Amino acid sequence: ECSTVYEKQCKTVYKSVCMEQYKTEYEPYTETECSTQYKEDCEYQWEGYGNNKVWAPIAGTCKKIPYETCKDVVKTKEKQVAHQVCNYVPEQKCLNVPMKKCVAVPDQICTN
Numbered sequence: 001e002c003s004t005v006y007e008k009q010c011k012t013v014y015k016s017v018c019m020e021q022y023k024t025e026y027e028p029y030t031e032t033e034c035s036t037q038y039k040e041d042c043e044y045q046w047e048g049y050g051n052n053k054v055w056a057p058i059a060g061t062c063k064k065i066p067y068e069t070c071k072d073v074v075k076t077k078e079k080q081v082a083h084q085v086c087n088y089v090p091e092q093k094c095l096n097v098p099m100k101k102c103v104a105v106p107d108q109i110c111t112n
Contacts, residue, residue: 002102010094018086026076034070041065 041064042057 001105004098005101006096009097012090013093014088015091017089018084020082021085022080025081030072033073034068038064
Protein backbone atom coordinates (compact mmCIF):
# COMPACT_ATOMS: atom_id res chain seq x y z
CA GLU A 1 0.00 0.00 0.00
CA CYS A 2 1.47 3.41 -1.03
CA SER A 3 0.72 6.97 -0.01
CA THR A 4 2.19 10.36 -0.79
CA VAL A 5 4.08 12.01 2.04
CA TYR A 6 5.77 15.39 1.97
CA GLU A 7 9.32 15.72 3.07
CA LYS A 8 10.82 19.11 3.87
CA GLN A 9 14.06 19.64 1.96
CA CYS A 10 16.17 22.72 2.69
CA LYS A 11 19.22 24.21 1.10
CA THR A 12 21.32 27.25 1.83
CA VAL A 13 21.36 29.90 -0.86
CA TYR A 14 23.43 33.06 -0.78
CA LYS A 15 21.76 36.36 -1.53
CA SER A 16 23.73 39.50 -2.36
CA VAL A 17 22.73 42.36 -0.06
CA CYS A 18 24.12 45.76 -0.93
CA MET A 19 24.13 48.98 1.03
CA GLU A 20 25.55 52.43 0.51
CA GLN A 21 28.43 53.44 2.76
CA TYR A 22 30.21 56.75 2.91
CA LYS A 23 33.94 57.10 2.86
CA THR A 24 35.90 60.27 3.64
CA GLU A 25 38.17 61.29 0.80
CA TYR A 26 40.64 64.14 0.85
CA GLU A 27 40.92 66.40 -2.15
CA PRO A 28 43.94 68.71 -2.56
CA TYR A 29 43.49 72.30 -3.70
CA THR A 30 45.69 75.38 -3.89
CA GLU A 31 44.92 78.61 -2.11
CA THR A 32 46.85 81.87 -2.39
CA GLU A 33 47.68 83.31 1.02
CA CYS A 34 48.89 86.87 1.34
CA SER A 35 50.34 88.76 4.29
CA THR A 36 51.26 92.41 4.75
CA GLN A 37 54.80 93.14 5.86
CA TYR A 38 56.30 96.49 6.67
CA LYS A 39 59.63 97.72 5.40
CA GLU A 40 61.39 100.72 6.83
CA ASP A 41 62.34 103.26 4.16
CA CYS A 42 64.67 106.08 5.21
CA GLU A 43 66.71 108.84 3.66
CA TYR A 44 70.45 108.39 4.33
CA GLN A 45 73.49 110.63 4.60
CA TRP A 46 77.15 110.21 5.44
CA GLU A 47 77.99 110.99 9.03
CA GLY A 48 81.37 111.27 10.69
CA TYR A 49 84.82 112.10 9.33
CA GLY A 50 87.66 110.21 7.71
CA ASN A 51 87.73 106.47 8.46
CA ASN A 52 84.78 106.87 10.88
CA LYS A 53 82.30 107.86 8.15
CA VAL A 54 79.06 105.77 8.18
CA TRP A 55 75.98 105.74 5.94
CA ALA A 56 73.27 106.57 8.49
CA PRO A 57 69.54 107.26 8.29
CA ILE A 58 68.48 110.87 8.67
CA ALA A 59 66.41 111.20 11.87
CA GLY A 60 62.68 111.76 11.26
CA THR A 61 62.76 110.60 7.60
CA CYS A 62 61.99 106.88 8.18
CA LYS A 63 58.60 105.58 7.16
CA LYS A 64 57.12 102.07 7.41
CA ILE A 65 56.02 101.14 3.90
CA PRO A 66 53.51 98.25 3.67
CA TYR A 67 54.07 95.56 1.06
CA GLU A 68 52.23 92.34 0.44
CA THR A 69 53.80 88.93 -0.06
CA CYS A 70 51.70 86.12 -1.49
CA LYS A 71 52.37 82.42 -1.83
CA ASP A 72 50.40 79.40 -3.01
CA VAL A 73 49.60 76.95 -0.24
CA VAL A 74 48.39 73.39 -0.91
CA LYS A 75 45.50 72.44 1.35
CA THR A 76 43.09 69.52 1.50
CA LYS A 77 39.35 69.41 1.91
CA GLU A 78 37.25 66.51 3.14
CA LYS A 79 34.38 65.13 1.14
CA GLN A 80 32.03 62.23 1.78
CA VAL A 81 31.82 59.82 -1.17
CA ALA A 82 29.13 57.15 -1.36
CA HIS A 83 30.04 53.66 -2.54
CA GLN A 84 28.26 50.31 -2.64
CA VAL A 85 29.28 47.57 -0.24
CA CYS A 86 27.83 44.15 -1.03
CA ASN A 87 27.87 41.02 1.11
CA TYR A 88 26.56 37.53 0.51
CA VAL A 89 24.06 36.61 3.18
CA PRO A 90 23.09 32.93 3.69
CA GLU A 91 19.39 32.15 3.49
CA GLN A 92 17.53 28.88 4.03
CA LYS A 93 15.16 27.90 1.21
CA CYS A 94 12.87 25.02 2.04
CA LEU A 95 10.41 23.08 -0.13
CA ASN A 96 7.95 20.33 0.68
CA VAL A 97 8.82 17.59 -1.78
CA PRO A 98 6.20 14.88 -2.44
CA MET A 99 7.49 11.35 -1.99
CA LYS A 100 5.76 8.01 -2.41
CA LYS A 101 5.96 5.85 0.67
CA CYS A 102 4.97 2.27 0.43
CA VAL A 103 4.50 -0.29 3.15
CA ALA A 104 4.04 -4.00 2.69
CA VAL A 105 0.64 -5.15 3.96
CA PRO A 106 0.47 -8.82 4.87
CA ASP A 107 -2.21 -10.78 3.02
CA GLN A 108 -5.09 -11.74 5.22
CA ILE A 109 -6.24 -15.28 4.84
CA CYS A 110 -9.84 -15.81 5.66
CA THR A 111 -11.36 -19.20 6.49
CA ASN A 112 -15.04 -20.13 6.80
